[in-house]
Amino acid sequence: MIEMQDVWKTYPDGTHALRGISVKVDSNEFVYVVGPSGAGKSTFMKLIYREERPTKGQIFVDNFNLAKLKRRKIPYLRRNIGVIFQDFRLLPKLTAAENVAFAMEVIEAPPKLIKRRTAEVLELVGLADKKNSYPSQLSGGEQQRVAIARAIVNNPAVIVADEPTGNLDPDTSWGIMRLLEEINYRGTTIVMATHNKEIVNTMRKRVIAIENGVIVRDEQRGEYGYED
Ligand code: ADP
Numbered sequence: 728m729i730e731m732q733d734v735w736k737t738y739p740d741g742t743h744a745l746r747g748i749s750v751k752v753d754s755n756e757f758v759y760v761v762g763p764s765g766a767g768k769s770t771f772m773k774l775i776y777r778e779e780r781p782t783k784g785q786i787f788v789d790n791f792n793l794a795k796l797k798r799r800k801i802p803y804l805r806r807n808i809g810v811i812f813q814d815f816r817l818l819p820k821l822t823a824a825e826n827v828a829f830a831m832e833v834i835e836a837p838p839k840l841i842k843r844r845t846a847e848v849l850e851l852v853g854l855a856d857k858k859n860s861y862p863s864q865l866s867g868g869e870q871q872r873v874a875i876a877r878a879i880v881n882n883p884a885v886i887v888a889d890e891p892t893g894n895l896d897p898d899t900s901w902g903i904m905r906l907l908e909e910i911n912y913r914g915t916t917i918v919m920a921t922h923n924k925e926i927v928n929t930m931r932k933r934v935i936a937i938e939n940g941v942i943v944r945d946e947q948r949g950e951y952g953y954e955d
């Protein structure tokens with residue numbers, strides 16, 4: 728599903744964020760990416776959804792060769808990858824339903840399908856009754872559920888989640904994790920960067936640890952492994 732071969736990322740200011748990453752993630756896996764701040768986790772995630780390009784090396788995501796991907800083909804890749812952020816990144820002037828529908832409008836899905844599918848995913852994330860609320864009227868956990876609905880609405884093969892529980896209290900975080908686990912059971916590969924030790928050590932999955940731009944640990948049913 729995802730494969731990186733000796734991937735390096737050096738930012739224009741000379742910062743070496745990733746230094747020779749090689750990794751494979753199979754379809755249906757759920758992977759935590761852990762490591763200290765500045766280790767390269769966000770860069771690793773950004774390379775997967777093609778927000779950044781590698782300086783060197785090959786990246787394959789869902790049969791797309793990202794190094795060769797033409798700019799005009801990026802929307803096709805994005806359709807196959809749902810992204811979730813710590814700060815939700817909803818459009819403030821759109822309702823919950825409009826935020827979700829927007830992700831289908833940009834890929835020019837037919838209006839009838841947009842309506843049906845938007846209702847379906849809002850139901851799945853438990854927010855059918857909040858569909859007409861604006862982000863400012865929703866709690867943090869609810870906003871993240873809308874973001875998850877938006878991420879899955881186009882049935883992506885992969886979900887990339889960068890610290891999805893970073894702004895949420897523990898109870899709300901567990902709710903979000905149960906939802907991500909459910910989405911994973913339904914067949915979506917999930918790659919999630921996190922600093923949440925409690926979640927990683929309880930909901931055991933594969934753990935990839937990155938430090939100073941290299942993978943220092945990669946274990947099935949791994950542990951968080953840091954004190955913070
Ligand atoms: P993490 O997500 O693990 O905190 P990042 O991938 O954000 O790590 O950052 C890895 C390194 O790259 C850090 O030293 C960070 O300061 C640097 N970095 C991240 N983004 C940029 C950028 N756009 N330009 C320059 N350096 C960056």
Ligand code: ADP
Pocket residue numbers: 863864865866867868869899
């Ligand atoms: P949490 O403590 O989990 O962040 P909140 O206290 O923010 O939750 O919200 C609790 C409930 O009140 C949620 O269902 C949310 O949708 C609703 N709510 C919060 N703020 C507003 C608002 N400004 N207008 C309408 N409903 C709101």
